[in-house]
Amino acid sequence: MDVGVRRLILACVCGVLAYLAGAGVAWATNDAGKNTGNPPLPLSEMRVEALSQGKVALFQLYDTAAAKAFYMQLPLTLDLTNFRDAQWMFYPPERLNVSHREAYHDGKKGELSYYAPWGDVFMLYKDFYAGDEMHRLGIGLQGVDDIAAMSGSVVVRKAAAMDNSGGNSMNITIHSNGKRIVFELNDSAASKSLLTQLPLTIAVENYGHNEKIFYPPKKLDTANTPLAGNVPSGTLAYYAPWGDVVMFYGSFHAAPGLYELGHAISGSEHIGALSGTLRIDKGM
Numbered sequence: 001m002d003v004g005v006r007r008l009i010l011a012c013v014c015g016v017l018a019y020l021a022g023a024g025v026a027w028a029t030n031d032a033g034k035n036t037g038n039p040p041l042p043l044s045e046m047r048v049e050a051l052s053q054g055k056v057a058l059f060q061l062y063d064t065a066a067a068k069a070f071y072m073q074l075p076l077t078l079d080l081t082n083f084r085d086a087q088w089m090f091y092p093p094e095r096l097n098v099s100h101r102e103a104y105h106d107g108k109k110g111e112l113s114y115y116a117p118w119g120d121v122f123m124l125y126k127d128f129y130a131g132d133e134m135h136r137l138g139i140g141l142q143g144v145d146d147i148a149a150m151s152g153s154v155v156v157r158k159a160a161a162m163d164n165s166g167g168n169s170m171n172i173t174i175h176s177n178g179k180r181i182v183f184e185l186n187d188s189a190a191s192k193s194l195l196t197q198l199p200l201t202i203a204v205e206n207y208g209h210n211e212k213i214f215y216p217p218k219k220l221d222t223a224n225t226p227l228a229g230n231v232p233s234g235t236l237a238y239y240a241p242w243g244d245v246v247m248f249y250g251s252f253h254a255a256p257g258l259y260e261l262g263h264a265i266s267g268s269e270h271i272g273a274l275s276g277t278l279r280i281d282k283g284m
Contacts, residue, residue: 048138057150086107109178204275
């Protein structure tokens with residue numbers, strides 16, 4: 001039987017059993033289809049890369065037992081199987097132990113996940129909804145758009161650990177949904193206050209029509225920090241009255257309490273599309 005048909009049948013059976021057991025209530029979804037019962041998972045320092053057909057995708061793993069068990073099996077060279085033109089999957093030698101806190105139904109492009117009934121790890125190159133539970137292993141940092149072009153076999157190996165000291169200590173990198181934005185910071189007290197709090201995994205919010213904002217755990221020291229004037233797109237700033245860091249994807253006028261932190265040197269075109277959770281690291 002075709003692999004896609006078998007998984008579809010299994011998904012239907014699991015869905016019926018979950019309904020009969022009342023799990024449909026426990027794992028209810030909101031209007032957007034997202035699980036409402038699972039808290040965000042913390043990210044670890046573990047990174048892995050998948051290489052196939054000259055394409056490379058880089059993933060950062062969550063801080064979970066399943067992700068650690070997968071990481072310990074690397075490096076691996078395995079056959080790839082396509083599933084429903086949305087994911088490439090492969091089978092690690094040893095199965096992973098998963099928990100409900102890692103489970104989800106709405107897969108997003110760029111995610112690395114695990115399907116416990118079959119024991120396969122898969123890379124999503126399209127958004128994907130599953131009737132039964134998938135389990136999150138990590139998020140794509142780079143090469144997400146290259147996953148679709150993979151085929152045949154894949155080499156999965158541990159990637160170099162992130163250098164949190166940074167080659168240039170006044171650069172920071174923001175990762176989100178497979179996109180990467182690098183900001184060069186000025187030599188101000190506020191910028192240094194932000195650097196001391198990195199790395200961070202933090203929620204990003206939309207504000208107005210030209211800002212993405214996040215709230216660092218501690219307020220920044222604005223002593224000897226320049227006020228922001230009329231700022232261009234790509235500017236990184238700090239709004240002291242609210243304690244939020246602002247990434248501008250459109251121009252903005254000067255405002256009391258708005259301090260300049262730096263500007264984007266790559267990836268500024270991705271600021272407007274930021275959503276969900278950010279990973280912020282020192283360096284490039």
